Structure formats: structure tokens, C-alpha cells
Amino acid sequence: MPAIAADETHVPTPFRGDDPASILSIRYDDLSQVLEAVVLEAGRSDRSRGSRAQPAAASHIIRASNSHYSLEGNRVMFSAFEEDRNLAVLIAIRKSLEAVPDTLPLKMLSRDEQLAYWLNLYNVTVIEQIATIYPETRLKRHYSGSRSIWDQKILKVAGVPLSLNDIHHKILVPKYRNPLVMYGLFQGFAGGPNIRPEAFEGPRVMAQLTDNAEEFVNSNRGMHRRDRLMKVSHLYEVNRDLFPNWDADLRRHLRRYADDVYQERVKSASRFAPSITNYGIADIYNGYKGRGTSVSTNPAALLGAIRSAGDDGTSAEGHFGPTSYVANDGAVFAAGVTPYLQGQSQYGGRFPIHVVEYLKTIEERRRSGKEGEVSVEEIGSSSPE
Known part of the structure; x- marks a missing residue:
């Protein structure tokens, strides 16, 4: 099609x-x-699902999940922003981005530079908004209605009041007309595209978006088939303007980024149902930082189970050493979070079972050495592929 x-x-x-x-x-x-x-990478999905949910010891509260989506997708340590100084840094970054067009009109930038700018402003604003309601775990009620964090005019850019939906549907979709854009918009919930552990950058924004697209399409969050029906994320429905000829455009787009197995399944699917949703917060703790016992609930506790960059992670006692910190405008953030995790036996009783299973799954994926391929698409290619 043209x-x-x-x-x-x-x-x-x-x-x-x-x-x-x-x-x-x-x-x-x-x-x-x-x-x-604050972002923990999960690696590419192997389409496994969580184990059968069981209550924690001495508790009737079930905090695990046997859903298709609980063991995939990057997570954010939102609890870090319960520390006022950390939240202040996030707000300062958002305000500095908001002010960029006051001194540098965006029309002076290339399309890719503008795209990276909008994605970064959008994502830092989403993280800030969710941090203010954390540790609430179900986000759906905040995404609709008069107080929706998506529809409030919480930003002012170049004198124009903007909501998150304005950036998405009134700027990015009409300006770019490229489905890859949707994979750069962090939604805050576990069923959405990944938040990356890095900002988008103009010179490589398309490679970054392609990587996100391949991860999402080849995950249960993106699509999975039941008989001949292909269930896909409801986010494709939200972005339906990018797939005007719904069936043909979406089918072609999914086949472009799907692995060999799912390319064939997409090709032979009878129809597409945008029914996959998961509004659970994309938080490493899922809002639960303890197990109802006296275990640590420090916002930095999880980092004690992750090796820091340039450190072998061990102390004289054989346990991980203290977390490294860096200063940023008077606030501190745990630095050098890397994907090298402790074995399950080393987690002890420190984290809820759903966190343990998620981390263990990531560790096993990393040890398998599987890497995804990244291709690059020019932003000028605006057909809905």
C-alpha cells in the first residue's frame, strides 16, 4: 500500500x-x-509464565502470579523515589527538558533529535507521575476519567499546555506516522513496552525503538496465539491510527518484527484481537517491598542483591558488598545496576516470592547467552509496517 x-x-x-x-x-x-x-532489564521473553501463585509463609496474602506476563518486561524500582531527594532529581530533569524549546526551537533539530526529545520528556513524566502514587499496584483507574494522569495538562512546552496523551496522539502519531514510535512510550504498567535503562538519543533512536519493538512483539505482552486467533496487546488498538487498514497493516507489522515461529503464526492467524492487558505496575516489587515480616523494605534493598559495575560483588564474608552511590544535584542514586544477579539461595527471605522468581528467571536468561538482533529503520519510512 502507498x-x-x-x-x-x-x-x-x-x-x-x-x-x-x-x-x-x-x-x-x-x-x-x-x-x-532504577531500571532492571529482564532480557528477551522466553514466553514462560509464572508459577502457580501461593501465599507467603504465615500469610494468606498471595503475591506471586501465574500469568503469562509476570516473568517478562523491564521493571523500575519506584521505591527509590519515595526518598524525597531522589524524586527531586527526577522532577528537576523533567523541568529542564520541558524548558528546552524556550531556548532551542524544536524546528531547528532533525526529526530524529525531536523524536528522542519527546520520548524522553514523556517517559520521565510518566515515571514521576507514577512515583507520586506509589506503592499503588493497579494503575488502570489512573488512566481514565477526569483525573487521568494521561489527560491532565501537567506539562508546558514552548508555552503550550500538554498532557501525555497530547504528546502521544497530537504530536508523535501525526508527525511521524510510524508504528515504531509506540514502543518508545513507557506506560508504567507491566503489559506495556519496555522502559530502557538509558535515555533515547537522536543518532540512534531508531535502533533503540527497533530493539524495543522486537522485544515486545516477541513477548506474551505483545501477542500470543490461541487456536487461530492471535491475541495482541490492547496498545495496538490505542494506536490504531497507525494501522488504518487494521488487519493487513498490523499483520505486516507483526511479521516484520516477529521471530521465525511467530511469523508463520501471524501469517496464518484468522484475525487479531487487541485483548491483552496487564495494568499491574511495572515495579520490581509490584508495590510489595516485604513479605509481611521483619525483612528489609529499604528502597535500596534490592540493589544489595545485584552486583554493581566494576565490582565483583563480593565482600570478605562472601556476600555482596555495599551498593555504590553517586551524587546528582544533591541527591543520591544507586549506581551501576547490572544484570548480574545472585543465585536463588542467596536471596534468602529478603524479597517476596514473585520478586525472587522474576530475578531468577532473568538470571537464567542471561546465563543462556541469548541475544536479540537489532536492525535500523529510517524514520522517513512512514508506512505502517
Whole structure:
């Protein structure tokens, strides 16, 4: 089908246009530092599901999950932002991004630089908004209605009041008309595209989005088949404007990023049902930081079970040493979070069982050495593939 040209007619005036020859770029070192500290990468999904949910010892509260989605997708340590100084850093970064167009009109940037800017502003705002309601675990009620964090005009960019939905549907979708954009928009819940442990950057934003697309499409969160019916994430319905010929466009798009097995399953699917949802918070603790006992609930407790960068992770007693910290505008963040995790026996009783299983699964994936491939797509390719 013919490519669908971007239409900026209804994009707010300050955000129209771009400069293809621009050599200007925005640096996001501070945001990347924060994301590296609080985002735990899960690796590519193996389409496994959580074990049968059981209550914790001496408790009737069930905190595990046997859903299709509990063992995949990156997680954020939202509990770190219960520390006021850490939240202040996040707010400061959001405000600094919000103010960029006051001194550097976005039309002076290339399309890729603008895209990275909007994705980063969107994501840091989502994390900030969810941090203010944490440790609430079910986010659905915050995503609709008069007090929806998605519809409130919580930002002002170049003098224009904006909501998160404005950035998504009134700027990014009409300006880019590329389905890859949806994979860069963190939703805060476990059923959505991954938040990366790094900021988006103009020169490689398309490679970063392609990586997110491949992870999501090849996960249970993105799609899974039941008989000939292909169940897909409801986020494809939310982004339906990017798939105007729904069946053909979505089928082609999914086949482009699916692995060999699912390419065939997508090809032979009778229809697509955008019914996959999981509004549970994409938090490492799922809002539960303890097990109802006296175990540690310190926001940095989880980092004690993760090796820090440049450190073999051991102390004289054979346990992980103290977490490293770095200063950032007067606040501290746990630094150097890496995917090297302790074995299950070393977790002890420190974390709820759903956290233990999630971390153990990540560890096993990493030991398997499986890596995904990343391809690059030019943003100028605007057909809904």
C-alpha cells in the first residue's frame, strides 16, 4: 500500500517542521544515569509464565502470579523515589527538558533529535507521575476519567499546555506516522513496552525503538496465539491510527518484527484481537517491598542483591558488598545496576516470592547467552509496517 505521509496540520505550531541538515543535538546524561540506576532489564521473553501463585509463609496474602506476563518486561524500582531527594532529581530533569524549546526551537533539530526529545520528556513524566502514587499496584483507574494522569495538562512546552496523551496522539502519531514510535512510550504498567535503562538519543533512536519493538512483539505482552486467533496487546488498538487498514497493516507489522515461529503464526492467524492487558505496575516489587515480616523494605534493598559495575560483588564474608552511590544535584542514586544477579539461595527471605522468581528467571536468561538482533529503520519510512 502507498506510504502514509505525515500530516502536521493539527500539530501545535511550535512543534511543526524540522531541519534535516541540523547538527544540533541534546544530551541526556543525567536522565541516563537515573534510568541505569532504577531500571532492571529482564532480557528477551522466553514466553514462560509464572508459577502457580501461593501465599507467603504465615500469610494468606498471595503475591506471586501465574500469568503469562509476570516473568517478562523491564521493571523500575519506584521505591527509590519515595526518598524525597531522589524524586527531586527526577522532577528537576523533567523541568529542564520541558524548558528546552524556550531556548532551542524544536524546528531547528532533525526529526530524529525531536523524536528522542519527546520520548524522553514523556517517559520521565510518566515515571514521576507514577512515583507520586506509589506503592499503588493497579494503575488502570489512573488512566481514565477526569483525573487521568494521561489527560491532565501537567506539562508546558514552548508555552503550550500538554498532557501525555497530547504528546502521544497530537504530536508523535501525526508527525511521524510510524508504528515504531509506540514502543518508545513507557506506560508504567507491566503489559506495556519496555522502559530502557538509558535515555533515547537522536543518532540512534531508531535502533533503540527497533530493539524495543522486537522485544515486545516477541513477548506474551505483545501477542500470543490461541487456536487461530492471535491475541495482541490492547496498545495496538490505542494506536490504531497507525494501522488504518487494521488487519493487513498490523499483520505486516507483526511479521516484520516477529521471530521465525511467530511469523508463520501471524501469517496464518484468522484475525487479531487487541485483548491483552496487564495494568499491574511495572515495579520490581509490584508495590510489595516485604513479605509481611521483619525483612528489609529499604528502597535500596534490592540493589544489595545485584552486583554493581566494576565490582565483583563480593565482600570478605562472601556476600555482596555495599551498593555504590553517586551524587546528582544533591541527591543520591544507586549506581551501576547490572544484570548480574545472585543465585536463588542467596536471596534468602529478603524479597517476596514473585520478586525472587522474576530475578531468577532473568538470571537464567542471561546465563543462556541469548541475544536479540537489532536492525535500523529510517524514520522517513512512514508506512505502517
